Amino acid sequence: MFTKGSKIYSILTGSCPKCHQESMYVNKNPYALSQIFQMHERCSHCNTKYKIEPSFFYGSMYVSYGVGIAFAVAAFVISYMFIGLDKFTSFLAIVGTLIVFLPIIMRLSRNIWINLFIHYDKELVKK
Template sequence: MASLLQSIIGQRCPRCRKGRLFLIRNPYRLKHLQSMPPECPVCKQDFVIEPGFFFGASYVSYALMVGWLIPLFLLIRFGLGLPYSTYLIVFAIALPILVPPIFRFSRTIWIHMFVKYDPVMGREVGPKR
């Protein structure tokens, strides 16, 4: 049984924590960044709960972005004492690297906020070890 954190990090279905949320694992294949199966391949949980469901993930995305931008700024500006322009350069380099995984983690966290884990669906099938 996967924990909530393992399910989010592994980008798994919130209900069974086994099925993958995204069709292509690599978030940097941008053509497939949003490609999700309509339902969980394991437990059949609907991944598109209502039209525009993942619009709300933009709030999570905002929080994740601010969550690393502010500490990064504080580290560069006050921790290392570097000029503000250094922050802009680091930001400009880091942004395209971090946006695809943050996009996916935002969707993953968002769906985990609305779909409860079902221990019956998450149970291992087969003989106990």
């Protein structure tokens, strides 16, 4: 399930959605904030163009909303239900979680968005 050839692999690793051979990002570390949005123009292995059209990744903002909600719900469940914090402290835990994980949420959203449009091609791996 998490091996090359699955969408989950490409989404979690940030690798090329077509061949899964290299990272789409110039710097794999999402916490290098000055380079968080810097992507290679094309994959050096399969020549897939990452920006399919101008402003292509604006659509990832919609995905980012859903991913952010998932992180917020997870933070609430952990802080309120498992740890037993009060509602205000749980709210602070949610805000803190969203701030700390913002770079990861942004990268995950971009990865999910591009994987909706570009599909893995196992023939490229054989080359």
